Amino acid sequence: MRRNRVVCRVLGLLAVVAVCVYPSGTAWALQSASLQATLTPERLGKGTTVGFGFRIAAPADQVPPPLTGVEVSYPVNLGFALSELGLATCSPGTLEAYGPDGCPANSLMGYGTALVEIPFGPLIVRETAQVTIVRTTQQSGHLALLIYADGETPVSAQIVFPGLVLPAPAPFGGRLNMAVPLVESLPGAPYVAVVQFHSTLGPHHLTYHERVDGRIRDYEPRGIPLPRSCPRGGFPFAATFSFLDGSNAVANTVVPCPPSGSRHGQPQRAPGQLPQLR
Helix, strand or coil, X not given: CCCCCEEECCCHHXXXXXXXXXXXXXXXXXCEEEEEEEEECCCCCCEEEEEEEEEXXXXXXXXXXXEEXXXXXXXXXXXXXXCCCCXXXXXXXXXXXXXXXXXXXXXXXXXXXXXXXXXXXXXXXXXXEEEEXXXXXXXXXXXXXXXXXXXXXXXXXXXXXXXXXXXXXXXXXXXXXEECCCCECCCCCCECEEEEEEEEECCCCCCEEEEECCEEEEECCCCEECCCCCCCCCEEEEEEEEECCCCEEEEEEEECCCCCCCCXXXXXXXXXXXXXXX
16 A cells, blocks of 8 residues: 655665765755646647646756745646546545556546655765646645655655645736745755656546446547637746745746648647656
8 A cells, every 4th residue: 555655775885975974954046947838739729738847957066945836827728627637536545556447447537757866975866756636626626636756765765745726917918826845855855856747637648447338448638729829929837936945946948830721739848858767
């Protein structure tokens, strides 16, 4: 049974280094942030999968402060409420106990990856976690999500944290608010720091089930509808990042409008698009 806790499996040598070298106080690095977004496919008036990712950068050989919150604002007229995503819901207790496999298939909203850094004295240890996003019960009439991050080594952790889709001022249509929990690496050692994140919200790699004439049929859910016209200058995205030391960072990006008369709906990449971690 999976539980929402951190179970440290760091090698003994690494633990010794952390205890012997890690100082009692931590001086966090001055960080910067960048944001990337994709619409796949980008066919106006049709369904799409929204991809978004960010990087948190610190000076060489330093680790940024732990991330505590992210807000990603997305373009107006992006039809989250009109998609066929999240036809079922999954409770936090079920996700914590059994992982995404314990949730209804029709509650899945997207997948992704996260990269974290852990400072152990002079060493910086990196770990990739797999991310799954599911729908949960609405909160005060707002679409609510659960983000499940599963890391294996050097720190074994299964973490669940909430996301909420809220209104946003123009030129944005809404914002995804995520409260990022602090994850302990070793008792008395620093928290892990998120330095990269990439995720999708949409039908890409999703399989839903429905009953037709008494039989269960698999199908790909409809994507998030794009408006029939592209905003002047493209589809804007923005993000605000909050850190444990009280600092903040902001980042913006734009997904360009598709070429006039495009029939193929190829994804439009923003400059410096974040590649998916492997």
